[in-house]
Amino acid sequence: MSSKYNNDSAKSENCIPKWINEDYFHPIVQKDVQEFASIKKFTSVAATQPGDNFASVMVRVILDIELKDGSEQSVFYILKTMFEKNKGNKGLFPKEKQMYQDHIPNFIRLYKEAGVDIELAPKCVHIDESPDSITLVLKDLKHEKFENVDRLKGFDMEHMCRVLRKVAELHAASAVTYEQNGPYDEMYSQTLYKESSRPIFEEVFAARNVQYLKAMREWQLPDVEKFIAKVRSPKEYFDTGLALNNVDENEFNCLNHGDLWCNNIMFSEDRTLFVDFQLGRWGSPAQDLWYIITTSPSLDIKVKEFDHFIQIYHTRLVECLKLLKYSKVIPTLRELHVLMIKYGDWGLMTATGVLSVVLMPPDTDVNLDMVWALSLEGDAVRYKMFVNPYYIKTMVQLLPFFYNKGLL
Known part of the structure; x- marks a missing residue:
């Protein structure tokens, strides 16, 4: 066998x-x-x-x-x-260990006590x-007939709906757990952006921007210089990431998956599950929403259905928060759209960062180490990522979308 x-x-x-x-x-x-x-x-x-x-x-x-x-x-x-x-x-493994050992079983228990059987992982x-x-x-989910959707094609509307509802289930349970048990471990407040990391990040971003700007001029994007003028300097880029660490506890917050894209979501005929919980983070749900929408829907719906995606998530979030007897104020759909604008930098950072890795065809010689390498070989890899046709097609849609929302 x-x-x-x-x-x-x-x-x-x-x-x-x-x-x-x-x-x-x-x-x-x-x-x-x-x-x-x-x-x-x-x-x-x-x-x-x-x-x-x-x-x-x-x-x-x-x-x-x-x-x-x-x-x-x-x-x-x-x-x-x-x-x-x-x-x-150990890097990011302690988060994943705690998710599988404590948090996910607790989230499932909350739903069970409310009379609903829900799977998350x-x-x-x-x-x-x-x-x-x-x-x-x-x-092994593969043996249970689970599969990933091809990351280069992306999710159709049916799969996006299933994912957004599942994200809402995860977020709702995590918010209720916070309400019942108090703050999560400090590690869920940490990201890769911290002052001690600034020197290496800014050095890599400087090398990255050279190849990124060179590639942009080959994208055949109308008014490309308008978008090039909005590209952030290495210091501005890092400051943006640092600012996203801030959490406003007066807003609705949750435990984000943190790395929500095609390969970390698996589907069977009627089941949807998440894998890879190494980047979990307490904060606005806008993080997961921007991440999944930026990386994973197919191009024909990525921008066109943006508002609809938020509505699908919000509907299920409200259902789950009420089911689990969340006692704080439940965000309205309008408030959720406002959060998406307020934290829109998650979308921009995802598009100009991880998306270029997500969309690289698997038969290429790109690896994560070379993406960070300060060398001629690293420059070549970064340029190759930015002129990848899959990435170009996506960014030609996303950059005008971000621009029109005032996110650049």
Whole structure:
């Protein structure tokens, strides 16, 4: 049953750490599967492909096992851990660990107590933490017939509706949890933008702007100089990111997913689940909304249906906050639109940053390390990203949209 996965990851097999083996998984399966007796066959393959640009080691594990009654079955997991070069620096993993260990189970419990069964993420069956690393073992959604939508095509209206409703469910439960238990851990207030990071960010942004402006002049965007004049300096760009750290507690806030794009959302016929919770952040829901709308709808609806997207999210948010007996003032649709303008820099930062990585075809040689490299090779990679036809088509839509909203 495991052979069909082998060809998918042939190029990446050597990246699988040696400790991911039968001995490591034996106690995990023993705890997860009733009447477990023994492992008959262990198979591990890379769960991501070159060009996917994930920041973690992702391994698909397939185990053919025997039960105590002599029958056999297969179980399927995804193991997520840190690259060896990052050992000792846990980075973003503590957020994800806490999400799977505490927050997501609590959010599901809140809905259960309100009489509704809601799913938000795959089941986490094992968390392993050592002084220098964190490892998560999750149920493999692929085996449950979950799939991603092609990130280069984007979501159609049906998928966007499902995602926006699911985001509202996550946000509502997180807001009620804050109301009941008080503030989240300090790490959910942190982002990559902090004063200690300013020197390297501004240096990279300066290198990036050279290639970005060069590429813009090749986009055949009408009145391109008007948009070029609005491109922010490295200092202005970093100041923008720093300002987005501020949270107004007089507004509606929630725990954002923080990295909400196609590859972190999986669909089956009637189920929608989120994965990858490493960038969770307490703040305005505008962050997740700008991120998903900027990165993930298909081009024919991205701008055209913008207001409709906010209405879909708001309708479900109100339903869920009322269901969970949220006692504070529920934001109106008008207030939510105002928040989208107030925090519109999330849209601009997403479009000029992560979107250029999201839209790179998987057969290219772009990787995250080179995006940050201060070298001629790094310059070449950044230019390649900015003249990628998928990125050009999207930005030719988004820049006039941002301009007309006063966000540039």
